[in-house]
Every structure is written in structure tokens, then in C-alpha cells.
């Protein structure tokens with residue numbers, strides 16, 4: 222299945238990407254547009270035969286059948302025996318979605334309507350601040366989206382607490398008024414130790430201030446009974462089915478802080494954007510299919526060409542948390558070591574994903590991207606226009622920097638160009654040579670750019686859904702289950718054991734390193 226890709230990848234190592242632009246239609250041939258967005262992947266070493274080999278790979282892995290199975294509610298999350306239906310949360314079409322013979326849409330629609338009523342009430346006051354307590358999938362999505370859509374906020378301020386480190390909740394609650402704060406406890410399982418610890422601390426904070434926490438606590442959870450046991454009124458508990466994975470859950474009740482911040486109508490626009498991407502993913506031809514192409518390019522760079530990481534570089538300060546969000550989405554989904562069957566993988570699974578917004582990253586790690594020894598495929602995202610018309614000159618500079626970076630990665634600077642620079646600066650002889658060597662940029666470094674009109678709720682929905690489906694495409698072709706996360710379990714179990722060591726309730730372990738660290742922490746008064 223991979224042999225053809227391996228062959229074209231071998232040939233691609235000698236390709237000069239700039240040379241590929243001697244074809245004047247390259248930018249058009251290696252890009253695709255959809256609903257206000259242009260995805261340009263022409264600044265990669267992909268050629269027509271290489272792309273064809275990747276498309277064949279997708280065909281052989283039967284991505285289309287797996288995609289149909291996902292949307293149809295088959296239990297494609299095989300290690301947890303569950304369907305994968307986050308897409309149902311944004312299904313506004315009126316079409317049913319069946320799970321084991323019954324339509325789940327009525328429940329989803331009813332919950333969304335309840336959320337909207339709740340959000341409207343909260344938005345009318347006297348609540349001034351909302352604190353979302355959750356971690357992982359119950360945190361990163363709403364935090365990222367709330368920040369991304371700041372220009373659309375017309376509700377109370379939203380804050381997020383995730384870390385079990387008391388510093389997080391202490392810093393967040395400092396300055397908030399318990400009488401006008403709503404706490405949302407967001408946990409799919411309602412057992413996560415960080416979230417339950419923070420929720421109890423928030424409850425005590427309110428009680429200490431003489432405020433009854435009862436009416437000012439809401440819960441978002443699949444475990445409604447546990448939320449009720451915890452004392453949260455059933456009318457303020459919003460549930461979702463276990464067919465929605467944590468890192469795919471921003472579209473439903475986990476998105477409540479976003480709905481409160483921007484209002485139910487705009488939240489619906491956010492869903493509409495994702496729904497449009499779902500349609501596109503299912504119906505667009507392979508050469509126009511943005512998630513399919515993004516997934517194939519991911520595989521091309523990591524499994525094909527062996528680049529170990531990829532950088533996500535949003536030229537958008539409001540997307541500052543997108544890299545963190547994508548780290549969970551991509552690495553928790555595709556950071557696996559066995560295939561669906563349980564057999565060890567014969568090729569690498571998902572790459573390390575990292576990034577920061579531009580232009581900040583330029584003044585930090587872009588040095589390595591341009592001149593380091595590792596090639597880092599870069600995924601740029603940028604809106605053509607911002608939300609501050611009076612600051613349009615800032616935005617133009619932002620766009621210019623984004624496009625300049627992909628151009629610089631592509632063209633680089635040759636030794637001759639560097640020598641000319643040094644000559645102009647007055648250097649001669651061996652010193653000129655030495656100085657010039659430091660100023661060479663190898664270039665020929667691949668990047669893709671997603672450019673869109675502006676970051677509206679709809680666009681954000683499209684972008685997130687695009688990345689979700691990209692992860693799906695990569696996972697199917699790698700033959701792994703992108704929807705479980707067994708790798709996070711062991712550390713949780715051991716944390717309980719180590720906690721008992723820290724309190725002195727059990728003897729230190731035979732692992733000498735941990736024993737020494739525990740002893741140090743105890744001696745310092747942990």
C-alpha cells in the first residue's frame with residue numbers, strides 16, 4: 222500500500238520546490254477553495270504523481286467507507302465499542318442520525334435548546350463572570366474558541382481553570398465576586414481528579430463568602446447521575462452521549478461557555494461552519510477535498526519524508542490556543558503504537574504538533590525553522606481581514622509577515638547571495654566566507670497556507686472541523702483508532718500511588734529515582 226508513496230517520496234528528496242513553479246498553473250493545481258477559504262499546498266514537494274500515489278493510498282485504505290461508517294453511527298471506536306458522532310452535534314439538517322436503531326437527534330436538539338435558554342438567562346445578568354472548570358477536551362476547545370471569537374462577545378466574561386495546581390484556581394478566582402460568578406463544572410466522566418478538586422475549591426470559595434453555590438453551579442457531563450450526586454440541580458446539568466469523544470466535544474454542551482460569551486445565534490453559526498465542512502468532506506471530489514488533502518499532506522511529510530514534527534502557525538493572536546487545542550486533537554488521537562488489530566505499527570504514527578501565533582514565533586523559534594538541521598513542515602493560517610478597521614495597517618503587516626515567511630522558507634538565501642551581502646558590508650577574504658556561511662538559508666522547506674476572509678464564528682467552526690477530519694483521514698490510513706486514549710491512563714493510576722507516598726501512607730517504591738524525589742518533596746514539606 223505504501224510502496225508507491227515511498228518511491229515518490231524518495232524521488233521528492235531531490236526536488237527543488239521553487240523549480241516546480243516553472244509550471245505557471247502550480248498554485249492553482251495544488252490548492253483548493255471552499256466557502257471563503259483557500260488552502261494552498263503548492264509550496265510543498267508534492268508533484269502530480271506524488272499526489273496521485275497519496276490519493277491511491279487513501280483509496281486503498283478505504284477512507285470513504287470508513288468516513289461513511291463514522292457518519293452513519295457505526296461503532297468505529299472499536300476499543301471502546303462506541304460510535305463516533307461529534308458530527309451529530311452540529312447536524313442542523315433535520316436528518317436523523319441513528320444509533321442502535323434510534324434517532325439521537327431529538328435529544329441533541331433538546332439539549333441545545335436547553336443550553337440556549339440557560340445561556341440567555343445567564344447573559345441577562347446579574348452574572349458578570351463565568352468560570353469553566355474542566356481539563357483536556359473539557360477545557361481546550363471552549364478556551365480556544367472563546368478567545369478566538371472575542372470580537373463577538375456580548376455576554377459575561379469567561380475564565381478557564383484546568384490545572385490541579387492550586388495556582389490556577391487561586392489566580393482565576395482572585396478578583397471575582399462570588400455573588401455574580403457562575404461556575405460550570407465540565408467533565409465528561411465527572412471523575413477527573415483535577416476537575417473535581419477544583420470544583421470543590423470553587424464551591425468552598427462561594428460558601429465562605431456566604432453565597433449559596435446551588436444556583437450558581439452548572440455541570441456539563443455524560444454522567445448526569447454523578448453531577449446530581451455532587452449537588453448540581455438537574456436543570457443545570459447538560460449531558461452528551463458517549464459517542465462524543467472529549468477532544469471532539471466543543472460542539473455540544475462543552476461549548477456552553479462559548480454560547481454564553483457570544484450568544485446562541487452565533488454559536489449556531491459556529492455549528493453551521495462545522496456542518497458545512499462535514500458536507501464538504503463527504504461530498505467533495507478528492508482533488509477538492511480539503512480535509513482529505515490536509516491529511517494526505519500530513520502523511521506525506523511525516524511518514525513519507527520523515528519529518529518528525531509539524532508546526533501550526535496561526536497569524537492570529539486570537540488563535541493563540543489553537544496549537545494547544547490541536548496538540549490534544551492530533552496527538553491524543555493519532556499518537557498510537559498499535560493498529561486497530563492490536564499489532565505493532567510498522568511505520569510511525571502521528572507527529573509531534575507544536576506552534577505559536579505569528580508574528581511572535583518569528584522572534585523566537587523561527588530561527589530553527591529556517592536554519593536548523595531538522596525540516597519542520599509549517600502550516601500557516603491567516604485571515605485576510607481583521608476585526609479592527611481602524612487598525613487595518615496592523616492587519617496588513619500581519620498578512621505580509623505570514624506570506625513572507627512561507628516565501629522565505631521556500632526560496633531561502635543562497636551562498637552567493639549571502640556573499641554579496643557580506644561584500645556590501647565590507648567583508649573580504651576568509652572572513653567574508655565565514656560570515657556568509659551563517660547567513661545562508663537552505664530554503665526548499667515545505668509549508669501550507671490556509672487563508673480565509675476573516676475569523677467569524679462560521680469560519681472557526683469550519684477550521685476546527687477541517688482539522689478533526691484531517692486527523693480522521695490520517696488515522697484511517699495508518700490503521701489506528703483515533704478515538705481512544707489509553708495512553709493517558711497509567712499516569713493517572715500511578716498519581717494515586719505516589720500521592721500516598723507523599724502523605725507517608727505507603728512506603729516509597731523500589732524505583733530509586735521516584736523514592737528520592739518523594740523524599741525531597743516530603744523533606745521540603747509537600
Ligand SMILES: O=P(O)(O)OC[C@H]1O[C@H](O)[C@H](O)[C@@H](O)[C@@H]1O
Nearest residue numbers: 357358359408409410413467709
Ligand atoms: O471530561 P473529563 O471526563 O473530565 O476528561 C478530561 C480529559 O481527561 C482524560 O484524561 C483524557 O486524556 C482527555 O481526553 C479528556 O478530555
